[in-house]
Amino acid sequence: MMSSWNALILIFGVVFLINETHSKNPGLKSRITSTGLNYAVNVALDVLSKDITSKKIPDQHGKSGSVSYDVKGMRITKFTKPTSVVSMVPNTGLLWKSSGIGMSLHGDFHYKYKKGIIRISDHGSFDLNAGGIQFQITLTIGMDTSGKPTIRSSSCSCAVQSTSIKFHGGRAWIYNLFRGKVAKTLKNSIEGGSGLLCKQLTNLVNVAGAKKMAQLPVEVKLAKKFLLNYSFLSRPSFQQNFMETYHKGEVDWIGGPMSTPIVAPPLPKGTGTSRMLYIWLSDFLFNTMSYSAFTHDLLKHNVSDKNIPGGVLNTTCKVKCIGRLIPQIGQKFPNSKVLLNLRSTSTPNMTSVNGSVRVDAAGDIKFYAQTPTGKTEYFLTLSASMSTTISITVKNEKVYAKVLKLPIKVKVKDSKIGPLKDAMLNFIISSVVTVFVEPKLNELGENGFPLPIIPSVHFVNTNLTIHQNSLLIETDVKYTG
Template sequence: KSLQKLPVTVQIAKRFLLDYRFLSKPSFQTKFMETYHKGEVYWNAVPVDAPFAAPPLLKSSDTSRMMYIWLSDYVFNTMSYNALKYNQLQYNVTNKDLPSGVLNTTCPQSTCIGKIIKAIGTKFPNTTVMLYMKSTSMPNMTAQNGSTVVNASGDIVFFAQQPGGKYTYFLTLSATMSTTISLMIQNEKVFAKVLKLPISVTVKDSKIPVSPEGLNFIVKGIVSVFVEPKLNELGAAGFPLPVINSVHFTNTQLTVAKDTLLIATDLKYSG
């Protein structure tokens, strides 16, 4: 009867559907029970399988805990696939997203993009810059040997705001990042936090001259300042695991191996 209470689909951010439905009937053995679940994230409105397969999972002979959950990085990658497919990996970055005034084109008493990249301040004085950030490929998570890395790439398109609410394009950068994250289990969810966020950018197209100093300012003073908190915000939301509400984890251990997160835990019940 407890299995009947197991949530097999969970909505994420009202746009995605996490599918934990059974792939086969539970297998009951003398000393343990095994269940096999889908473990895929769909676009909620159009639940279609991703065009790639789940990798094989790590094998384990440990029996010191009451329950073991194997999660593949396929779960994250199917969500990433649908986020890209349905245009969720794009964002307009403005002054409201960054420290005060950093996207200004004129700043006599402070530091801003128009002072560091002088061509911006000269060509577009007394206004602000907007960055349109979008992924150009599916962010891919790889779990291996104790570490978890997310590789991503995208374009950063720059516009200067003009009178009347219009924007003038002047620069496109190609960006790549390889983000190392730490994972932890709490309240029956998987949480993530950024450990390292190296970002590299190159000029893809430009209507103005951009120096290496200017690119460095964009990476450290703008992109990293915006991207890292956003990633940590997503990681802090937590990823729900397939357990019933009355079951809680205790004495939990997380092992990261090739393509696999193995959660070993004891359980306590709340009625």
């Protein structure tokens, strides 16, 4: 059953849930609905139905009184896929019910009876059939100290409608005289909360399931320098038709987390339950990434004529260049090239509101002249402010961004070449923005922002809407493992 459990955990592990009072607002919130959970169970059962007849059951060895026995070569020869449903248990977890399970099993046996001088041994094979098997198991979902999900079985019950067994080989004609009693004994051993099936299911959850949960990552690397932390803020809880989770949703520096002064705004509660999965992404998530980039001095860049072709940054020309548009530059630094140093002076801030996303940023632009002799001389600093409108899309489990409008305003902060007209400076900077800055921003947006979705789970019928301080992704999922 391991492959089916893998499939189930992979689907359940899309995102697990929480709904409690938190000391701070989450940066990422998710909701898995009953539709999503039942899809997960059916995926797991499909995998189980395909794989189970090729699986071998471990050999059994034991002793009862004077009889020692070996049961080997057991394999499932037939399996009937059950009807299954998962429902929420408020404040506890999930209740998984299955009924209509049918199974046939073939194996070989060997036994020895030894008492005093009496020695009896025999071997043969058997076919076991069980039908109308049903079980229900309660799964309690929690979290460990590192913010990862945990899972355990808190209760289990099982019933078997019928069992039959037939022996072959050796003294099979004798054993078959008692096969009704053997079948009843087997039925009794399978049924109940302490029966074989519940023991196996409980072990599957508490051991294999717990191991899978522990392997679910709570950090995703971004751009080789950042870590997206989506660990849980508190233990999960459950509503009637959905589970909901609140995650840290903060982007840290790979070298080590740092305390951010940015406060996450409240996320909308949301009422949707028709899709399998809902994910709310707070502006906080993107703004903590901006904060990490700014505090680690990443938001800077040098621009030269290599970045902006056409001689725009030349100080001497016949038609159009910076030295002709601003004569003071051409007069003081003839036959030179202008170098620009762009640097943010504050953390860029993203704001989602009224169906649109805006990024506000501010920085300094320093101008240097590189003379024919190779000397570099500073001569101007402009303060710049920018309010950018961007479009957001979701594809292949990533969030993509594209600049729609990139207006920028500049004014002189420091000048070594006398007074300058802001209008002409804005024209020059707009050219730089159009040719260089905007393509660079779109290049970053085209890389995509990975969502905390595990491999083999893909979005289908996805819709994205922009709310106050957040993006909402509504989607169904498809498992392709």
